[in-house]
Amino acid sequence: MGTPSVLWNVAKKCFTVGVISLTVSDLFSSIVPVRGASMSPTFNPKTNSLLESLSDDRVLVEKLCLSNYKFSHGDVIVFCSPDNHKEKHIKRIVGLPGDWVGTIYDVVHIPEGHCWVEGDNLASSLDSRSFGPVPLGLVKGRVTHILWPPNRVSSVERKTSRNRVSPS
Amino acid sequence: MRQWRSIAKEAMDRASIIVKFLCLLHVTDAYVVSSNHVLGPSMLPTLNITGDVVLVEHLSHRIGKLGSGDLVLVRSPLDPNKTLTKRIVAMEGDKVTFSLDPTRSFSSRSLVVPKGHVWIQGDNLYVSRDSRHFGPLPYGLIEGKVFMRVWPPSSFGLLG
Numbered sequence: 021m022g023t024p025s026v027l028w029n030v031a032k033k034c035f036t037v038g039v040i041s042l043t044v045s046d047l048f049s050s051i052v053p054v055r056g057a058s059m060s061p062t063f064n065p066k067t068n069s070l071l072e073s074l075s076d077d078r079v080l081v082e083k084l085c086l087s088n089y090k091f092s093h094g095d096v097i098v099f100c101s102p103d104n105h106k107e108k109h110i111k112r113i114v115g116l117p118g119d120w121v122g123t124i125y126d127v128v129h130i131p132e133g134h135c136w137v138e139g140d141n142l143a144s145s146l147d148s149r150s151f152g153p154v155p156l157g158l159v160k161g162r163v164t165h166i167l168w169p170p171n172r173v174s175s176v177e178r179k180t181s182r183n184r185v186s187p188s
Numbered sequence: 189m190r191q192w193r194s195i196a197k198e199a200m201d202r203a204s205i206i207v208k209f210l211c212l213l214h215v216t217d218a219y220v221v222s223s224n225h226v227l228g229p230s231m232l233p234t235l236n237i238t239g240d241v242v243l244v245e246h247l248s249h250r251i252g253k254l255g256s257g258d259l260v261l262v263r264s265p266l267d268p269n270k271t272l273t274k275r276i277v278a279m280e281g282d283k284v285t286f287s288l289d290p291t292r293s294f295s296s297r298s299l300v301v302p303k304g305h306v307w308i309q310g311d312n313l314y315v316s317r318d319s320r321h322f323g324p325l326p327y328g329l330i331e332g333k334v335f336m337r338v339w340p341p342s343s344f345g346l347l348g
Contacts, residue, residue, distance in 0.1 A: 036208055043211040046218060089268040100328035103304040133266040157263035157329045 049082045051167060052098065054110055058139035078168035081161035089156045091116065091135065094178030096163040102151050110163060111137035111147050115185050122184045123149055221245050224261060226273045230316035235273065241339035244332035255279060259334040259347060262308065265322050273334060274308035274318050286320050
């Protein structure tokens, strides 16, 4: 007689906790693991393909920037891949709308509403050099701090390379 | 002293009910169904120029059940602060033929929609700025599918 009501209470508590944590993770900040070496040495400086998930960096992603989509050069962002909406990538913004960005072959103009992203480890990074400028609407958050591993807890700084980008 | 504690406790209880309600409202708005005010001439005659209130469901695009012919709410690739309402004309892999200037029908182009993208067009081809101008739209910019109109009451009903 008491068990259904206990189960119901537990279910209600789980549902409430789930809804609140989903709202906080959507509107304020969330913690995501960084996979791959495309942002070395900022994230995952030593990749070891044998031990994967435990040694990956975990970073804090803030979502307050999504209210007006105003970013700066050098911000590290999380965005949905333009080729596969189920995958998310973490890269650094190198160009903002209106900038001219120099690649190996030519100079690209970033159209309105788009940005140019590149990984810190240019040798092994799939970024705007392959799939072009990324619409800002695909951005899902900005990385502010590294939270794991404990010996590398720090805030993520902006890094700009002025010699490749000329502003509008 | 005890009055303050009981007042504080009651305030916390009321505040927690409000917080839980707002969180539930956000989750419903973002993951189940929400309403949107759409206006502009680019979707005539389907949607009115003076503005309609439509209901948008946020489930189909997450489970991949969108197809050509669906009315969708998308985030504009030209300005991330704006949302557009257009119709999906072609999914990834389809070939789409279009003309940039519908008044001169003998200038047309064809292309295949790349992987992970869709081709959207407004129903009113003469005044709509859509994929014919900014190219295929990444699937990740789709926010939901429009399925019903609730205002004005004279055109209440299912859409699409």
